[in-house]
Amino acid sequence: MILRGGVFIPRFDARGNPAARGDFDFQGMIGRSPVGQDEPARLLFFGFGQMQPDADNRITLDSRRTDRWGIPIPHIVCRMQPEDKDLLARQEETFLETVNGAGGEVEFLGSPRGIREWGRGAYPEADPLSRFLFRRFFARVMVMGAAIHESGGARMGEDPANSVLNGWGQCWDVLNLYVTDASAFAGSGVSGTTLTVMAQTVRACRHLARSG
Incomplete structure (x- = not known):
């Protein structure tokens, strides 16, 4: 069980x-x-x-x-x-x-700063080759983006000089384009952005309906 x-x-x-x-x-x-x-x-x-x-x-x-x-x-x-x-x-x-x-x-702690091990170390039940490969390629795997909760890239703001979208998620340069995924946020805090993305999508759709 x-x-x-x-x-x-x-x-x-x-x-x-x-x-x-x-x-x-x-x-x-x-x-x-x-x-x-x-x-x-x-x-x-x-x-x-x-x-x-x-x-x-x-x-x-x-x-x-x-x-x-x-x-x-x-x-x-x-x-x-x-x-x-x-x-x-x-x-x-x-x-x-x-x-x-x-x-x-x-037993072990891994981050972009590297791996630290205590006691039996990382994955003690694994075979020696697998443990070696884990340590060898860890730095290539533990990089930004590994948690797939990225934010930013098309952030919202009040000035088109330093933002891609306005406060409704509407593109400054293409008014019929709304972006409602996590790229609209400057950051995500420490929680997943899924619920906020859903709320922002509803908000943007309502704005679009009123504007039409």
Whole structure:
């Protein structure tokens, strides 16, 4: 029998400092599979941090490369800034403090900063070759975009000089074009954008209906 449950741990500050809230959280699952019934439960956690918007992160059309139909492909520039790296470091240390402080034992921690291992290390039941390949190619896998909750690229704003869409998700340059996916947001916080995208889509459709 496989027993699993979802885990969501929001970021909070014991002193009630609002500036420390909402910058990251932990999500994951806990269960007794694949370990035996009398063995300790295994936990799998994922951290989600809030990357800050940056004007240098952008999407443009590649001037040299095209797809099979001859259309220029998107060229994405997205780099972590010092404040993002600092947040990631705090997130890692909070993760270790949370799990170890609750009596658990962290076997490995992986992020764009690399892999750290303790005890039996990462995936101890796997064969040596698989463990080697996991470590060898981890840096190519753990990159921005791995969590597929990207935001930005066609953000909303009040000025066409620094935004693609107006406050309704309507394109400044193409008035009959509305963009209602997560590209309209400058950031996503630490939660998935799905419900906000749905709400924004309804809002944009109502605006379009009134405008027509």
